[in-house]
Amino acid sequence: MRKKILFLFCCFCGLSVFSQENPQNISYERIYDFIDELANNKVIEINSHVKPYSRQLIAEKLQEAQSKDSLLNVRQREEVKFFLNDYALECDTVPTGYVKWTDNKKFTLSLFQPAFCYKQENNNFKMRIVPFIGADVYINKKGSIIHRYYGAELSADIMQHVAVWGSFRDHSYNGNHLKTGYFPTRNDKRNGARISQSSYLNLLPGCEYKEADYGGDYSDMRAGISAYTWWGSVSVLKDNLEWGDNYHGSNVISGRAPSFPMISLKLTPCKWFQLDYIHGWLVSNVIDSTNYYVQEESTKGGEVITTKQYRPRNKYIAANMMTFRPVKNLSLSLGNSIIYAENSVHAAFFLPIGYYKSIDHMQTKGLGTENQNSQIFFNISSRNLKHVHLYCSMYLDEFKLDRLKKGNSENNLFSYKVGTRISDFPLKNLSFTAEFTRSNIMNYKHSIQSLTWASNSYNLGSYLGDNSQDIYLALQYKPIRGLDFTLSYTNATKYNDYEYIRRDVGNAIAQKPYDEKVWKNDEICFNVLYEICNNIFIHLDLAWNNARAYDMSWKKSKAIVSENCLTEQQFLDKYTPKFYQGENFSAIFGVNIGF
Numbered sequence: 001m002r003k004k005i006l007f008l009f010c011c012f013c014g015l016s017v018f019s020q021e022n023p024q025n026i027s028y029e030r031i032y033d034f035i036d037e038l039a040n041n042k043v044i045e046i047n048s049h050v051k052p053y054s055r056q057l058i059a060e061k062l063q064e065a066q067s068k069d070s071l072l073n074v075r076q077r078e079e080v081k082f083f084l085n086d087y088a089l090e091c092d093t094v095p096t097g098y099v100k101w102t103d104n105k106k107f108t109l110s111l112f113q114p115a116f117c118y119k120q121e122n123n124n125f126k127m128r129i130v131p132f133i134g135a136d137v138y139i140n141k142k143g144s145i146i147h148r149y150y151g152a153e154l155s156a157d158i159m160q161h162v163a164v165w166g167s168f169r170d171h172s173y174n175g176n177h178l179k180t181g182y183f184p185t186r187n188d189k190r191n192g193a194r195i196s197q198s199s200y201l202n203l204l205p206g207c208e209y210k211e212a213d214y215g216g217d218y219s220d221m222r223a224g225i226s227a228y229t230w231w232g233s234v235s236v237l238k239d240n241l242e243w244g245d246n247y248h249g250s251n252v253i254s255g256r257a258p259s260f261p262m263i264s265l266k267l268t269p270c271k272w273f274q275l276d277y278i279h280g281w282l283v284s285n286v287i288d289s290t291n292y293y294v295q296e297e298s299t300k301g302g303e304v305i306t307t308k309q310y311r312p313r314n315k316y317i318a319a320n321m322m323t324f325r326p327v328k329n330l331s332l333s334l335g336n337s338i339i340y341a342e343n344s345v346h347a348a349f350f351l352p353i354g355y356y357k358s359i360d361h362m363q364t365k366g367l368g369t370e371n372q373n374s375q376i377f378f379n380i381s382s383r384n385l386k387h388v389h390l391y392c393s394m395y396l397d398e399f400k401l402d403r404l405k406k407g408n409s410e411n412n413l414f415s416y417k418v419g420t421r422i423s424d425f426p427l428k429n430l431s432f433t434a435e436f437t438r439s440n441i442m443n444y445k446h447s448i449q450s451l452t453w454a455s456n457s458y459n460l461g462s463y464l465g466d467n468s469q470d471i472y473l474a475l476q477y478k479p480i481r482g483l484d485f486t487l488s489y490t491n492a493t494k495y496n497d498y499e500y501i502r503r504d505v506g507n508a509i510a511q512k513p514y515d516e517k518v519w520k521n522d523e524i525c526f527n528v529l530y531e532i533c534n535n536i537f538i539h540l541d542l543a544w545n546n547a548r549a550y551d552m553s554w555k556k557s558k559a560i561v562s563e564n565c566l567t568e569q570q571f572l573d574k575y576t577p578k579f580y581q582g583e584n585f586s587a588i589f590g591v592n593i594g595f
Helices: 002-013 029-040 055-066 074-086 186-193 356-367 502-509 568-575
Strands: 100-102 107-111 114-119 125-140 143-158 162-174 215-229 232-239 260-270 273-281 287-298 304-312 316-324 330-340 373-382 388-398 413-423 430-439 468-477 483-495 517-533 536-549 582-593
Touching: 029 055, 029 074, 029 388, 029 413, 055 074, 186 215, 316 373, 330 356, 356 373, 517 568, 536 568
Parallel strands: none
Antiparallel strands: 100 107, 107 114, 114 125, 125 143, 125 582, 143 162, 162 215, 215 232, 232 260, 260 273, 273 316, 287 304, 316 330, 330 373, 373 388, 388 413, 413 430, 430 468, 468 483, 483 517, 517 536, 536 582
């Protein structure tokens, strides 16, 4: 038996090419943008619809670009050299730094870039420790919010087959400097500083706040362990995912929800096929009245009383994505997923290649009970035209052919995104992005709250949710290494708002989508970012926005049962933090070590 186990291990690990599986956090947008730029210019090829990338994959793509330096301009050559220093361990060397202690072989301790790196000469063990610390100041006419964070990340590679990593960050948003005229009480200032909430329609990372009377504190711990070889990996991790090509928030899995634990499988047995699979443990934010702890408390009289501490309802996700590349620079992806909320995990949903809706029907239809919540998604990405990335992603929540027939007023539940990015054309170092997203009524929702397409109450898909439209345009100019200027315009619109009430859902999806506006936000942003050295940033963001809502309370007498007929202020409070309500000129200045 031992010999069989050893043989299987050797089959998995005993190959000559390796692919370290420490992931690169998706919040480090500069490296993802640069890899995308190289792919758009046909210097490299990349499957960009599934993120995060592994650090080893990024290092390999940078080395490939370096070997084709004749295809790069001056700034791009400097960027490649700059980024490779951050991925030195993945290239079997140690990084350089401006203030450092190193022997140039085994280890380096650098203040600029801030990191400690170590590797054995035989590369059987590599380790990297990076500190995080930073502060951002948000300012507009309503006062200021101070955001600070700190933490560290440790990643290690063992015997070139096992990757282990952990990343911790503690965040604080302080609202003590908000103006009393807009935020009269201390409680108003605390809530005003909490500019990321599950109902707010913005792209700020999702979180769960701890108690803090001055604002909002939260922490984020991500970690993982992977066994890998050149053709794939198996991982247990807690991380943020992004599925679906995009430059302004995916409509499939956006990565905005807080990180969640999962089992992940990635297979790339050949150049033209890739399989991505996860089984994750989501946070339902729904109380399970049958599951609780009993807590004993004593009174002064010696009487013992007990209270029940209820636990959240279980919530799981299984999802796969199969990607085919029939010709160079063209990828076609098909996947499906299921959200289920049984008392324990289901073995059938651990199958990496499976149609989960069919499996679910086999489990539930015989009992005549409500089935789980399943989805299908597609992604097409083309870089066949040099400098041009064309992409489209679609998320199907519920689809029936009968709804396509003439006379059937019901709409299918789906979301789609189409977009393009043009890089280095017509001018070098200049890129243009255009993206359009629409999501139909009831998409992402479910009548059973523990089955919605969400975790910690944050939608896993489009940040605008259902019955919404998003237009995003951006110009980006990179004159020199590390310096990025971005000018962008966003037009985000939310239409009639409905609750998923099972007995009224037919009426809801028969309503005209994209009909009456209940909320709208126009935003023009100018962003300047300079990465001074690896992992040390300064940035300045100047923005004008106009967030407004529309009164629908007059419809109460004639609206269908499931429509939310709120006042203008109620819609505004629901979808926009007070700091950004109305018309504002805002500035954000920050200095960050780490991203």
